[in-house]
Amino acid sequence: MVDEPILRLDHVTKQFPGVRALHDVHMALYPGQVTALLGENGAGKSTIVKILTGIYRPDAGAIHIGGKLQSFSSPRDAWRSGVSAIHQETVMFDDLTVAENIFMGHMPLRSGKRIDWQLMNARAAELLKSVDADFGSEVLLKRLGVAQKHLVEIARALSHDSRIVIMDEPTSALSAREISDLFLIIAQLKAEGRAILFISHKFDEIFRVADRWVCLRDGEHVGEGLIKDVEPRGLVKLMVGRPIDQVFPKKKIEIGEPVLEVVGLSNPTEFADVSFTLHKGEILGFYGLVGAGRSETMQALFGVSKATAGVVKLNGKTLAISSTADAIVSGIAYVPEDRQVQGTVLPFGIRENTTLASLHQHTDKGILSRVSEQKITRKLGGRLSVKAAHWEQRLNELSGGNQQKVVIAKWLATSPKILILDEPTKGIDVGSKAAVHEFMGELASEGLAVILISSELPEIMGMADRIMVMHEGRIVKNFTRAEATAEAIVTAATGGGHHAAA
Amino acid sequence: MSGPSRYDVADRAPRTLIDFMLRWETILIGLLIAVVIGNTIISPYFLDIYNLSDATFNFSEKAIIALGMTLLILVRDIDLSVAAIIALASLAMGLAADAGAGTGLLIPIGLGVGAICGAFNGLLVARIGLPSIVVTIGTMSLFRGLAQVILGDQAITKYPAAFQTLGQGYLIKWPPIPYSFALFLVLAAIFTFVLHKTAFGRKLFAMGNNPIAAQFSGIPVNRIRFWLFVLTGLLAGVAAILLTARIGSTRPNIALGWELEVITAVILGGVSIAGGAGTIPGVVLAVFILGLATFGLSLVNVPGIVISVLLGLLLIVSIAMPIVVRRLLKGKPVV
Numbered sequence: 001m002v003d004e005p006i007l008r009l010d011h012v013t014k015q016f017p018g019v020r021a022l023h024d025v026h027m028a029l030y031p032g033q034v035t036a037l038l039g040e041n042g043a044g045k046s047t048i049v050k051i052l053t054g055i056y057r058p059d060a061g062a063i064h065i066g067g068k069l070q071s072f073s074s075p076r077d078a079w080r081s082g083v084s085a086i087h088q089e090t091v092m093f094d095d096l097t098v099a100e101n102i103f104m105g106h107m108p109l110r111s112g113k114r115i116d117w118q119l120m121n122a123r124a125a126e127l128l129k130s131v132d133a134d135f136g137s138e139v140l141l142k143r144l145g146v147a148q149k150h151l152v153e154i155a156r157a158l159s160h161d162s163r164i165v166i167m168d169e170p171t172s173a174l175s176a177r178e179i180s181d182l183f184l185i186i187a188q189l190k191a192e193g194r195a196i197l198f199i200s201h202k203f204d205e206i207f208r209v210a211d212r213w214v215c216l217r218d219g220e221h222v223g224e225g226l227i228k229d230v231e232p233r234g235l236v237k238l239m240v241g242r243p244i245d246q247v248f249p250k251k252k253i254e255i256g257e258p259v260l261e262v263v264g265l266s267n268p269t270e271f272a273d274v275s276f277t278l279h280k281g282e283i284l285g286f287y288g289l290v291g292a293g294r295s296e297t298m299q300a301l302f303g304v305s306k307a308t309a310g311v312v313k314l315n316g317k318t319l320a321i322s323s324t325a326d327a328i329v330s331g332i333a334y335v336p337e338d339r340q341v342q343g344t345v346l347p348f349g350i351r352e353n354t355t356l357a358s359l360h361q362h363t364d365k366g367i368l369s370r371v372s373e374q375k376i377t378r379k380l381g382g383r384l385s386v387k388a389a390h391w392e393q394r395l396n397e398l399s400g401g402n403q404q405k406v407v408i409a410k411w412l413a414t415s416p417k418i419l420i421l422d423e424p425t426k427g428i429d430v431g432s433k434a435a436v437h438e439f440m441g442e443l444a445s446e447g448l449a450v451i452l453i454s455s456e457l458p459e460i461m462g463m464a465d466r467i468m469v470m471h472e473g474r475i476v477k478n479f480t481r482a483e484a485t486a487e488a489i490v491t492a493a494t495g496g497g498h499h500a501a502a
Numbered sequence: 503m504s505g506p507s508r509y510d511v512a513d514r515a516p517r518t519l520i521d522f523m524l525r526w527e528t529i530l531i532g533l534l535i536a537v538v539i540g541n542t543i544i545s546p547y548f549l550d551i552y553n554l555s556d557a558t559f560n561f562s563e564k565a566i567i568a569l570g571m572t573l574l575i576l577v578r579d580i581d582l583s584v585a586a587i588i589a590l591a592s593l594a595m596g597l598a599a600d601a602g603a604g605t606g607l608l609i610p611i612g613l614g615v616g617a618i619c620g621a622f623n624g625l626l627v628a629r630i631g632l633p634s635i636v637v638t639i640g641t642m643s644l645f646r647g648l649a650q651v652i653l654g655d656q657a658i659t660k661y662p663a664a665f666q667t668l669g670q671g672y673l674i675k676w677p678p679i680p681y682s683f684a685l686f687l688v689l690a691a692i693f694t695f696v697l698h699k700t701a702f703g704r705k706l707f708a709m710g711n712n713p714i715a716a717q718f719s720g721i722p723v724n725r726i727r728f729w730l731f732v733l734t735g736l737l738a739g740v741a742a743i744l745l746t747a748r749i750g751s752t753r754p755n756i757a758l759g760w761e762l763e764v765i766t767a768v769i770l771g772g773v774s775i776a777g778g779a780g781t782i783p784g785v786v787l788a789v790f791i792l793g794l795a796t797f798g799l800s801l802v803n804v805p806g807i808v809i810s811v812l813l814g815l816l817l818i819v820s821i822a823m824p825i826v827v828r829r830l831l832k833g834k835p836v837v
Contacts (some may be wrong), residue, residue, distance in 0.1 A: 302718075304717065304718065323720075323722060324717060324718060324719070324720045324721075325720040325721070325722060327720070328720040334718065336718055341712070341714050341715065342714050342715055342718045343715060343718065344712070344715055345708050345711045345712045345715050345716070346711070346712065347711050347778060347779075348707075348708065348711060352704065352707075352708075356704070356708055356715075356716075356719045356721075357719040357720050359701035359704055359705070360701060362701070363700070363701050366700050366701075367699050367700060368699060368700060368701055368703075368704060374513055378511075378513075381511065382511075385509060386509070386511070387509045387511075388509070388511050389511070389512065389515065390511060390512035390513060390514050390515050391511055391512070391513050391514065392513070392514045392515055393515070410719070
């Protein structure tokens, strides 16, 4: 194999307000080789992808391709330099044909800027043949399945004749058979001398397909090497390894009697046979990969969707929850993952958001009392240290962290018995993150029962008393705080523990 | 961290004169004054109490529907079938009147048909999940078509005198206030109270701004949408009673094109077509502006077609103006 890299990143740094996404990262990709990019959620993998595809510009550092210094200011520059990406969620046009999707942005033209349909369809057909597609170039994209759409993405990458192909979790939506097909295509791309950057959480795939690995943690390069020289265990340690226990303000809290008992909660597509017990004063962690069914399970508990089987008991009494209103009356509160869409009414002010789930507490003979609303807003907003100019300030003028504090305030205003936090610190700055962690512990010490869904290992290991690990819709393992190790949790979440246990 | 906050946060923002001047209601009041002054100049008959009272007959029925339409548009829905509901409700009352029904029966028939038509729209939109604009374009043809098929090219004109009083009579003799106008004022007051002072009103604004977050906050979004369609259908039934009684007849083309006049008033009233913003007082002002402008122009014999051109221009200019002014204030390019 050739040892001269085709792409080199040197000393790349990228800073966002309040977050250091990448710090002095270096990486090399080699022709005819697959390099796996490893790291936890939030380690900086997608920032790398965005820099390589021209979506972000690095604050510092250099990109060399084929020995030449590059500076991408748009996705177009990136393809022209031979880099293209196949994304996690396919970004394509459903109502256009396969050929149009493949050549979007660089369609072959005849004189007068007219599209050369014949040439485009013919070239698309060739590309489809090279990836063994079983459909034509003039089919509408929406007629295709997920795996077939992936082939279109790959054909699109090839249409740029890219020397460098980035695959960002390309298998997350594919079946086992389709994954095998994808690996055949990867082998072919390798044989043609292309360099591939492969991002996946699944170790079995990485060990099947990759030649090299690079590992990131907290935006920093923490190691690289040849796949044949390492074992999964070593890589996991490198991905998560840091002294996390001291960072989290975990309080010693007396765990009380059971509050919520869930037995056999199921839904035909998203989750199956989920059972757990939540105690007073406890923080129960739910870990898993994206798509493991954690949010779906909690949304069924909260009445957003319906579970088709299972029993939910609150303080020994069976609950029948068919709407979010029912859940709120029962004392369940849910801080959703998608803050902007599910959590906040962005054009509303802080006061109106804070009282939205508990309006009936602020009415007198049907009339809303602004004084009463202001009182609770001042109290909870102050307790959570919301930073704002005034309590009528619109949520879309606040930072992500302060928006999240307002969402938490909204749920505390309902005086819940059970608080479900779904990725509560995702995408918020370090300061707000610490505030949320501290507050979570405080609420538990006041006797609230907390469910914490998180994809960040340090967070879940630092805050939770027990950890449930979900994989493909099921709880595959559970750990007490004492017995949890990062390796064991990740192994279970990636499906390893599942097979071992079976 | 559970001690006092690290930050000093005021209860509300300081109020500025510019904000007040640029409030939509302030602009509408200015516009209304301009219309009154303009009309007084072009016609000596405008500022006559009996003429003005007469003018209210022409817009009160539409104004009543506009109240329901305001709530629908506020929660990102719309009902284009309101005029067709009037046709169907009027037909039902006509058939009943032909069969000898009295006023006491005609009123519930009109209201009932309106509410049922609204419920039909509401089911398709809120239960089945179809887009309201598509559903009500369909039911607009459906309801009107039904009325036309049954009625043919005839007219029903045999309404009892007591029934006709509802559309032609006055609640108070001096100042002369017709029943329809009085009903509109009462309903407008109730709608203002409910939308701007109660928890239910707040929920509507939340739904209009972010229906998903509203659902996640325990608001029964689809149930409320259903009932708003029923309410708007019911108000169309009220309008059908008043209109049928006023003209004393049911014809196939009754209230043709009213849905657009109603929506024009709602939009001029400052209700965002994207949902989530608007006020009832704004819509009431818009109703007055449109009604009085139409009345004034017809006093000086401007043809109806020209009036509609002028009102179209008025709508576009008045909606563009505050946007242009804001851009100028911020020093941004206008176009």
